[in-house]
Amino acid sequence: MITIYYPPENHLIxxxxxxxxxxxxxxxxxxxxxxxxxxxVDGDEHAAGIPAIEAHLESLEQFKKDWYDSRCDRYDFDPDAPGHGFTII
Incomplete structure (x- = not known):
């Protein structure tokens, strides 16, 4: 679970x-x-300050984007294609 502790009147919440x-x-x-x-606080990871929190959220957003970009249905197997036979559809 991700927990953000913040001071009062934080405009980024x-x-x-x-x-x-x-x-x-x-x-x-x-x-x-x-x-x-x-x-x-995100499990064992900690970030303090706005720049560090922004960087952590950006890395999670990139992780999610990469996760969905790696779907198996986006690839086709062609044994004659370069790169182990997988091509992006």
């Missing part, structure tokens, strides 16, 4: 919430009155 919704991962956004900067 709606944007991060939208991005996390699109990723379809379980998440929680937790206000933290004692925090001076937002921090993200």
């Amino acid at each position: 709606p944007t991060w919430q939208d991005r996390l919704e699109k990723l379809a991962f379980q998440y929680a956004l937790i206000p933290d009155d004692t925090a001076t900067e937002p921090r993200l």
Whole structure:
């Protein structure tokens, strides 16, 4: 589960919430009155500060994009084709 702890009045929370919704991962956004900067916890991975959180979300978005781009139905097997016989349809 991805958890973002954030200080009050963080203007990026709606944007991060939208991005996390699109990723379809379980998440929680937790206000933290004692925090001076937002921090993200994703299993054993931690990110502190806006640039680090943005980078983490971007890597998850890329992972999801690559996951769907690697679908088996996008390829056709041709034993005579270069590259082990698989070609993109």
